[in-house]
Amino acid sequence: MNRNFYYALGRPLSPLYSFAMRVREQFYLNGVLASAALEVPVISIGNLTLGGTGKTPLVQHLARLLQRSGFHPAIISRGYGGATKERINIVSDGGRPLLDASYVGDEPRMLAETLPGVPVLTGIVRKLPAQKAVEMGADVLLLDDGFQHLAVRRDLDLVLFSADRLAGNSRVFPGGDLREPVRALYRANAFVLTGTDESNIARAVSFRNLLHEKFPGRPVFFSGSRPVGLVRQVKDGRRLPAQADDLAGRRCFAFCGIARPESFQKTLQQLAVEPAAFKALPDHHAYKEQAVQQLVHAAEKAGADCLLCTEKDLVKLRGFALALPLYGVIMQAAPESGLDKLALDCASQRLPAPA
Incomplete structure (x- = not known):
């Protein structure tokens, strides 16, 4: 409904x-x-x-x-x-x-x-x-x-x-x-x-x-609102600078837990990223171990070789062991x-x- x-x-x-x-x-x-x-x-x-x-x-x-x-x-x-x-x-x-x-x-x-x-x-x-x-x-x-x-x-x-x-x-x-x-x-x-x-x-x-x-x-x-950068987040929460070219030729599984997921889809279009699949989660979604692994499984099932999310999602994914590289988009008003x-x-x- x-x-x-x-x-x-x-x-x-x-x-x-x-x-x-x-x-x-x-x-x-x-x-x-x-x-x-x-x-x-x-x-x-x-x-x-x-x-x-x-x-x-x-x-x-x-x-x-x-x-x-x-x-x-x-x-x-x-x-x-x-x-x-x-x-x-x-x-x-x-x-x-x-x-x-x-x-x-x-x-x-x-x-x-x-x-x-x-x-x-x-x-x-x-x-x-x-x-x-x-x-x-x-x-x-x-x-x-x-x-x-x-x-x-x-x-x-x-x-x-x-x-x-x-x-x-x-x-x-x-x-x-x-x-x-x-x-x-x-x-x-x-x-x-x-x-x-x-x-x-x-x-x-x-x-x-x-x-x-x-x-x-x-x-x-x-x-x-424009994307101004891309970062790769590693398990300990450190963010490593990345370039849009780093996603060239990759199949990304895109997801977000924000109030208007369509805005992230628009951002992906600005970056010329066509995700292998897209998952919209509830706003302020609380990431738990089982749910995170289900996301990874869905990404692998879609044939993705990396994960891509918003900066707001990144802050909640620190400390998780992910089988796929995790990237985040930095936006600026x-x-x-x-x-x-x-x-x-x-x-x-x-x-x-x-x-």
Whole structure:
């Protein structure tokens, strides 16, 4: 049964969930529920829709941008998929990663591995790791997946939409793809349409025009996504540089555990890789020994001589003995320069809330 079937079943409950989210929003806006103000600027990168919109590559991009510009950013995440129940988890103190993906979640671990010098902290009550990050010397915070996390005030609220899926069916969960009613977008300062390319640019332009009409004064930026490298990961987790030519003539078994596996398939097309087979796993998939060996067996059955996955999957495959070489694709966000300026302006001086 596909997602639309379950959305049809959940549609009668959508008004109730939508009402609950609106009441929750009003409680925060009216001060019934407390929203913590921090000493440093906070930039939130979030969604209105369920599923992936390319938040992690954009968080990486903004963290590197802020570093290059002389700031000391830190990343605050809930740590979805991690086993920890601790109130504050220091995934990285800016040096080497300190906690494993199974404990704190795949995305925080990936950010810790790929952003040297940037502290990464997680916790369900995000004001606590946020306060800790400030104590550690951070002068700007990136709140990963923060649009619905109203318990922390933010100076810049970025809401991302996938250029392929946009607003989905425009219905609120459990009858559709939206986490909140569309009216919640009035809280946003700016929108980013991620994964824009030649195949979806016409729809992205139309959606941008709609956002300008419905939410005037809020800029809309396009952000592409491109593969910038390839690595081979060995058993102890070390990553060895590889070239796209290393896959020439090879039969790859491609797999991923991300919200939108079709985005990885598009990446493979960009790399001119035609996999021997492709396996889509659930988002934040927890790799266990038996399941990993089943993947290897499926690859061998398909006649593959190597494995190929996303960087997010790589961080969870450390320590497994694999009979086939394991490669990962390194992606990078490429937003319009106006978004960079907006983020740097925010880091330099707090921005006013949208009218």
